Amino acid sequence: MTAGSRLPEGSYDAVWASPGRVNLIGEHTDYNDGFVLPFALPHSTVVAARRRAEPGWTVTSEQTGETVAFQDEKVEGWAAYVAGIVWVLREAGHDVPPADLWITSDVPFGAGLSSSAAIECATMAVLVDLIRASGGADLPMQLRPRLAQRAENEYVGAPTGIMDQAASTLCRAGHALFLDCRSLATEQVPFDVAEAGLAVLVIDSKAPHAHVTSEYAARRRSCEDAAKLLGVTALRDVDVAGLDDALAQLDDEVMRRRVRHVVTEDQRVLDTVAALRAGNLRAVGSLMTASHESMRDDYEITVPQVDTAVRVALEHGAYGARMTGGGFGGCVLALVNEDEHESIAAAVREAFAANGFAPPDSFVVTPSAGTRKISR
Incomplete structure (x- = not known):
């Protein structure tokens, strides 16, 4: 059963779906003006809308059964992701019609798979439909990620980069999205794992995960402070060839580690894109593993559950494995042979049990x- 099939019966003025995402490589590079390479999941959030005569908006969650009504007051909790989109569209000069909205989703929540961006991007799509139907201006897809990011940063209060919203909006089936987070230039890079006899196994560690945390914000501040000390706009402007010279200018060892991760991670994204363009998918595995080691040792955002999942997947034949998402929990990606994903998932479950961790979930993606209209 798809997420959209769980909407209440009846007619709607607009129904759109936006997916969650996993990031193949490029972690914590987005808010440093760097490069990322996400792809969209088959799991999506569906938002349906009906215009209403009364002022204001309501949003009902199929997951919680809760309905939240709002006009100009600040909204907290899960409904903030919806209210934030209303707010940012109005801030951008759009007259957002009053509406009732319903949300249903099969994107795992709190797993680092960007369930929040899926809500934001699907909400924006239905509201833009209503705006157009009321005689307002369209909002091209390419411009929507920046507005959705602003809603999450300024309204919700999460200091995220633009990757999640861009992936949820712009991805294409069978491709990864190569995104330059400074220029917002994109390239759809072929990533047909099945044709290569491979699979991407997602292991949800079930370790709690949240972006609105002091740890995430502290790393962003550290990167911004380092960029100022180095005299660059963002760490994107330091390349691997100049890394040693840059590190020599920094006295703080923690800041040095943060910079080393971002600079080398940007290069790993470029190397991964080159491998995919050449059709050498297996070569991506070693880059994924190096990315995880950098997140573990230099950015210090992994937890024992994800480190265990990576280690066991590699021991049982994965070409590469890494945590994906903001860190401190969430999911692991493993690039594996198509006929080995079940045995690798079983080995991870056994290791989690042996370590006293909660049982993980696993699935192939x-x-x-990306964002697409649903006929109802």
Whole structure:
């Protein structure tokens, strides 16, 4: 059963779906103006809307059964991701019609798979439909990620980069999205794992995960402070060839580690894109593993559950494995042979049990489409 099939019966003025995402490589590079390479999940959030005569908006969650009504007051909790989109569209000069909205989703929540961006991007799509139907201006897809990011940063209060919203909006099936987070230039890079006899196994560690944390914000501040000390706009402007010279200018060892991760991670994204363009998918595995080691040792955002999942996947034949998402929990990606994903998932479950961790979930994902209209 798809998420959209769980909407209440009846007619709607607009129904759109936006997917969650996994990031193949490029972690914590987005807010440093760097490069990322996400792809969209087959799991999506569906938002449906009906215009209403009364002022204001309501949003009902199929997951919680809760309905939240709002007009100009500040909204907290899960509904803030919806209210934030209303707010940012109005801030951008759009007259957002009053509406009732319903949300249903099969994107795992709190797993680092960007369930929040899926809500934001699907909400924006239905509201833009209503704006157009009321005689307002369209909002091209390419411009929507920046507005959705602003809603999450300024309204919700999460200091995220633009990757999640861009992936949820712009990805294409069978491709990864190569995104330059400074210029917002994109390239759809072929990533057909099945054709290569491979699979991407997602292991949800079930370790709690949240972006609105002091740890995430502290790392962003450290990067911004380092950029100022180095006299660059963002760490994107330090390349691998100049890394040693840059590190020599920094006295703080923690800041040095943060900079080393971001600079080398940007290069790993570029190397991964080159491998995919050449059709050498297996070569991506070693880059994924190096990315995880950098997140573990230099950025210090992993936890024992994800480190265990990576180690066991590699021991049982994965070409590469890494945590994906903001860190401190969430999911691991493993690039594996298509006929080995079940045995690797079983080995991870056994290791989690032996360590006293909560049982993980695991599933295979394929690169899927971004924001799309649903016929109801």
